[in-house]
Amino acid sequence: MQAVMALCHFCENHGPRIVMTCQPVRDVEEKESSPNPSTSLDPSTSDSPPGPIVPLIKFDGECEFHHRKQTKSEDGTSYPHYGNCTKFTIDLDDRCSACSSFRNGPCLLSNDHQTRTSYISSEVALQERVYERVKIACLRSLSCERSGDLEENGGTNSSKTPSKAPSKSSSKKPATPRKWRPEVIHEEPINAITGTRIPPSATVLQEPKEDGAKKALIKEKEEADGCVIFGDVDNGYCFAFVFRVIDAKARGFHRLFSLVVVTNDLTFLTNNFEYFKTTLGGIKTDLQTLAQEVYSKEILLIPKLTDEDIHKPEYQNMVGKSGTPNTKMAIQTDRSLTAVTATEEIWVRLHRHMMWTLRSPTLAFRDRVMEGKPTQDMMVLLELDQSQIVELELHHPNQHSVSMAQLANLKIIASQLNASNEPEDLDILIHTLVTGGQVAVESREKECCRQFLLAISNLLPIGCIKLATYKDQYLPEYSSRFNLIGGPHNMDIPLDVSDVIVVRVMPRDLSIVDSDKMSLENCVIEVRRRPENDGSGGGLPQIVKRYRDLLLDADVRDTLLESVLRTTREGWMHKAKICYQMKHHLPASEIFKHITGVGYDDRQVVMYWTAGLSDAYKQHVIASLQHTRHMSIPQTSTTSSR
Incomplete structure (x- = not known):
């Protein structure tokens, strides 16, 4: 205030x-x-x-x-x-x-x-x-x-009002108003013999006391x-x-x-x-x-x-x-x-x-927003190295503007792929991303690769992002080391890497390429190579349909889009947490029977997202299981001895 x-x-x-x-x-x-x-x-x-x-x-x-x-x-x-x-x-x-x-x-x-x-x-x-x-x-x-102060007037009011009602005898001879006055500046004393008042001249003059004056x-x-x-x-x-x-x-x-x-x-x-x-x-x-x-x-x-x-x-x-x-x-x-x-x-x-x-x-009176328990993204963020945080742009002085720019680029990517000759390319890109496949981006400008990869990274939990914004040469170990990778134009990717989608980004005007203000709106985005298992043979996971609808909805943008994407990620991360706990208790075939809202097509997504859980959560689950097993051993031995 x-x-x-x-x-x-x-x-x-x-x-x-x-x-x-x-x-x-x-x-x-x-x-x-x-x-x-x-x-x-x-x-x-x-x-x-x-x-x-x-x-x-x-x-x-x-x-x-x-x-x-x-x-x-x-x-x-x-x-x-x-x-x-x-x-x-x-x-x-x-x-x-x-x-x-x-x-x-x-x-x-x-x-x-x-x-x-x-x-x-x-x-x-x-x-x-x-x-x-x-x-x-x-x-x-x-x-x-x-x-x-009420105490000052309390005595005065009580003294003005008699404690008892006047009797009949007193009503015949009404009392003078002077008798009921609580404070009188001076009243002459009454002579006990004659009943008359003593004149002022007969009164002894006295000096006021010093203590009384001070009080x-x-x-x-x-x-x-x-x-x-x-x-x-x-x-x-x-x-x-x-x-x-x-x-x-x-x-x-x-x-x-x-x-x-x-x-x-x-x-x-x-x-x-x-x-x-x-x-x-x-x-x-x-x-x-x-x-x-x-x-x-x-x-x-x-x-x-x-x-x-x-x-x-x-x-x-x-x-x-x-x-x-x-x-x-x-x-x-x-x-x-x-x-x-x-x-x-x-x-x-x-x-x-x-x-x-x-x-x-x-x-x-300061307003405090209680966020409740920390999310998995918060816990993973605490475990990342500073270099990884900087590369993912997760700790920027103007973080809100950076996030809004990334979401704007994400909407541009979805719009261009949906308007291309192959509209299913958008579903293939999202499906490959959320199921653990690799997304490779080719461009003559490093900044184009970087902006594209940072934009689509908003569809994954932080723990699942393995990012290399630009590599001059594609090495065989990169297929398992990174799921988001950028490289030069016509990057040579081995054919034995089957689960990869290659996207090419070409800027229309090289003069507008700026590391701070660049937008993919002035770029041409096309899919150059599709994965062997693109999900077209069966149904799509629910999260793929959810992401596609959000990105193509013109009314969902900026802060609203950020909030909805975060809520969607957290909802599926809860399913991944349950899956991680259940796989230590039940066989693989029985796990998804106890997780509501997970169909057959969603299993690959949930299994992959368990890798995005924080190390602290995984250690907590394992420690709880070990403690439970340790407590059950003495009870079993005691029962058998009886």
Whole structure:
């Protein structure tokens, strides 16, 4: 969720002001899989006009660097970050030490490499739109009514309502309203003998106690704390926690602050209401604790007022107890939060608090796609060498585009073979491929062979692919070593290699041959040699018919075609797994009776696809069989001894 957090203060000199803003900046560009963030503050992820660069202080983990390095980049910093850190906001408001934090100096930076997000704390937000919304939230949070504490009103409401209904005798003489008032500023005591009230002049004047004044001050401060949610569609929504920080040199001995979380999503605030109330309340308590310690020390060093300095009213008992101690105090309205809390690293602490407050809901509400058990293709991919992965183009920086290009070429191959003079060539090609035969491609251009073989490899599980994109000469051992092989034009393949289909690919224009952008659409594809057992004498396997229908369907393409092909492969790989387990228990003639959906024509496909199972799965099956046999041996011997 996109949200901004800020600390606001009602300055006695300038009114409501934003003191500190923590803003997440995310990487919106699709980058490579490498987790290296950019090391420049250029607006590479934004189309906004260039603006002044914000100098940064890196604060990553427990490391703090308050001095910038000597070797700087062109923009003045060498700290890695995500997103755009260019500042477009111009703050023209007057400020003093009480309502400022970083001013124009360096701000704080923390990087979250897991979500590719940088958290930047500065005096105001970097973008003008965000700054305006936080400014409105600051003004409203420091001036609006907040939610009250139920415990404060509980005693008042109960005292206003009598516990019992009035009796008949009391109804004759109605009680005065004054009798039921819960709090009276002053009430003259009643003389026990005469029953009349003692005049104020006879009352003894007493000074308020210092302890009572301090407790009243703390109670007043606690009762002023509270949270509220407000906002609208135009100005965004805000969760505000308003509180007061005690200060011996402030008017009224306290300063008004608010912590605000501003976002466009009202649901985000309501769903996390208790979370923000707890976390922002913890930050508030931390600041108040630090300020209370400073206040307790400063109040002892200030001389107290004498009786001559205090102007006592004639009727002092009619005046409520003062909530402030009687001391000689010099008011300092421009006192910064650093001085109020006596903590030099107060901005670093607040940055850490704000960063984790914004980061935790993002991690908690992050969508996670659970893929379940790994497929056989995933397990085989972990077992392949890096060279094989590169040759099969299974780990490309732009893998999606590569896969879509291969599927487009696969559709072109199917379309051309189906439109040729021998339409059954498409069925022969697919049948040879899925039953373990060899597909050889001839071309004058190596790239044509490579694109053709990579395209048809999408019809096989990864474990069944034995690929050689180009060989200058066909050797006898290649017939059993590779099932996909490319070679030069008129490649000499021995006649004793019976189970092979030879396809020739000829580009119409050699100038368009490009390793990155080449398409088989500008090539002529024809079958030059067919295998002896092409499957034409009997029925075709179900998967051959399935593949043919998918490749010739004009509506099934791109991502949909990729998903359907993957689902089809996984379905037949499940049958291959059952076949591999059954062949260790049953004779070959009984295996396919226990596998549903496998006909007579499908048996060769399933038997060949068992070779595409991962080594880890095969070892697991063998280990399970050995364990079962080992457990059955003691049981058999015990039974025979009995």
